[in-house]
Amino acid sequence: MRNRWQRVRYLIPIAAAYMGAHAICIYFKLPNALKVSYPFMIATPLLAAAVCGRRARISEPRMRFAWLMIAGSMMLWSAGMFTSALEYFAAHAVGNLAGLSDLLFLLYGVPILLVISSSMEGERSPLFLWLDAMQAICAGCLIYVLMFGRLPFEHQHPEPISMPLVVATYNVVNVFLAAAATLRLFAHSSRREEGRMYRILTSYLWFYAVVAAINNYLVARLGDQTGFVDLLADPSFLLVCLCVVLLPVSQARRSFGRMPAARYIDNASPIVYTTVLLALSAISMRRHFYLGMLGIALALAVYAIRSTILQNRYMRSEQSLREAHDRLEELSLQDGLTGVANRRCFDAFAEREWSRAVRMQHPISLLLIDLDHFKNINDKYGHRMGDHCLVQVAGALREALPRDGDLLARYGGEEFAAVLVDADREGAETVANRMRQAVRGLRVENEIDARDFMTVSIGISTYRFPEGGSLEELVEASDRALYRAKESGRDRVEYLPMWGAEAELAERKVATA
Ligand code: GH3
Ligand code: MG
Ligand code: MG
Numbered sequence: 001m002r003n004r005w006q007r008v009r010y011l012i013p014i015a016a017a018y019m020g021a022h023a024i025c026i027y028f029k030l031p032n033a034l035k036v037s038y039p040f041m042i043a044t045p046l047l048a049a050a051v052c053g054r055r056a057r058i059s060e061p062r063m064r065f066a067w068l069m070i071a072g073s074m075m076l077w078s079a080g081m082f083t084s085a086l087e088y089f090a091a092h093a094v095g096n097l098a099g100l101s102d103l104l105f106l107l108y109g110v111p112i113l114l115v116i117s118s119s120m121e122g123e124r125s126p127l128f129l130w131l132d133a134m135q136a137i138c139a140g141c142l143i144y145v146l147m148f149g150r151l152p153f154e155h156q157h158p159e160p161i162s163m164p165l166v167v168a169t170y171n172v173v174n175v176f177l178a179a180a181a182t183l184r185l186f187a188h189s190s191r192r193e194e195g196r197m198y199r200i201l202t203s204y205l206w207f208y209a210v211v212a213a214i215n216n217y218l219v220a221r222l223g224d225q226t227g228f229v230d231l232l233a234d235p236s237f238l239l240v241c242l243c244v245v246l247l248p249v250s251q252a253r254r255s256f257g258r259m260p261a262a263r264y265i266d267n268a269s270p271i272v273y274t275t276v277l278l279a280l281s282a283i284s285m286r287r288h289f290y291l292g293m294l295g296i297a298l299a300l301a302v303y304a305i306r307s308t309i310l311q312n313r314y315m316r317s318e319q320s321l322r323e324a325h326d327r328l329e330e331l332s333l334q335d336g337l338t339g340v341a342n343r344r345c346f347d348a349f350a351e352r353e354w355s356r357a358v359r360m361q362h363p364i365s366l367l368l369i370d371l372d373h374f375k376n377i378n379d380k381y382g383h384r385m386g387d388h389c390l391v392q393v394a395g396a397l398r399e400a401l402p403r404d405g406d407l408l409a410r411y412g413g414e415e416f417a418a419v420l421v422d423a424d425r426e427g428a429e430t431v432a433n434r435m436r437q438a439v440r441g442l443r444v445e446n447e448i449d450a451r452d453f454m455t456v457s458i459g460i461s462t463y464r465f466p467e468g469g470s471l472e473e474l475v476e477a478s479d480r481a482l483y484r485a486k487e488s489g490r491d492r493v494e495y496l497p498m499w500g501a502e503a504e505l506a507e508r509k510v511a512t513a
Helices: 002-029 034-058 061-089 091-097 100-107 109-117 126-148 163-187 192-222 227-246 260-284 289-332 343-360 374-381 383-399 425-441 471-487 500-506
Strands: 364-371 407-412 415-421 445-448 451-453 456-463 493-495
Touching (some): 100 163, 109 260, 126 260, 163 260, 192 227, 343 456, 343 471, 364 471, 383 407, 383 415, 425 493, 456 471
Parallel strands (some): 456 493
Antiparallel strands (some): 364 415, 407 415, 445 451
């Protein structure tokens, strides 16, 4: 901060000395002050362009575009002043260049307009930028045509120009730029350099609008005898130099997201460009029919291209969003390790199929499958091997479940569950035995008691119309059946009906294959 104030202390005297030198030169050249003023009026915006160009080099990448555009504006202004000097010093030699300075002064607003209207958020599309630039350049040319009644570079001798109209047009353009920058200043995102850049741009544009209005008014009255009025051309550009040199270099920061107003400006600016171009084209059609038609055609073509691209982008992003949504939904219902349905999917599926079975009076069976002595595998071979076994078992169980309408899910830990739709007890026992055989068939070593390979115990229960009950009772009955299978020595299938007392009576051991 202190460093900054130190710099202010020597920069302000330098700026004052610069203007002082200009004033002294004017004093010695009076009444033809323009002869010495032109070099100053060409050099000052060039100095501002150099300062902004240097700033673009040291700025974070996404800000480079803005600084380069501002530098470009300054160069256009300087070029305008240069051609104005040519017109002044060698009017006879410049021929059809007459009026080019005014065109350049009008085009000076184009890069500034692009900075104001486009986003700094990195999603700037080069094509859209070119389209906006084309429209803005075309609008600048049309303003020129309306002001001077002829095309740029046209050989035709310029018509007598109404100076108040020219001054008023410049004032309107300057105030329009300043107002647009102000709007953007209030709507920029909370990034630091972006905010400071818009603050500098807005201050400069308002300052310039006021000073240029005074300058243009006086020049219109004084003609070539401008004298010390020429000094008014310096301060706006010196202000830019001063502000940009004093701007601290900020590091790239994370985006805070755009404010809704910024998004609104980003979306509305292309429509403003098109509308302004259409309006100017329509006005100029009276005297320059083909030029007006060309402007209208350009505005419509740009609008059509932009709409088509945006619509295409919108549809593409909608499709990828839909695909991502589907994939997420799929993942949210899948067990991450084994790839079979997870508990959440099981709960929803079982609820749905239970209601359907009750409504359609179909039987429904539930199998709870638990790996026997699985802890032993983990302890002996490690958890990675345990996980691998779970994946293998899930695959074997899935293979043993033939019907598409049924569901195999990881119920939790080393337990799986299978919902068999429209399957009675016999069907469920057949599937359960097939599963048991399939797991055995994997021949995963798990030496314990007298067994060699990994096995599963399965508990079954079946709902059958007209029995009553609930899904919870079906799950409880299957769980009890599983407990019984474990108690009876594991590696077997047990069936229990849903009801307590009846269940005890009907309990029977299913023959193991
Ligand atoms: P039982 O025959 O009585 O079912 O014996 P068990 O060893 O299979 O049962 P217990 O409940 O004692 O141990 C279950 C083991 O399953 C303990 C736990 O470490 C293991 N387990 C649960 N989920 C996973 C998993 O995702 N990966 C691995 N590797 N092991 C798991
Ligand atoms: Mg177990
Ligand atoms: Mg268990």
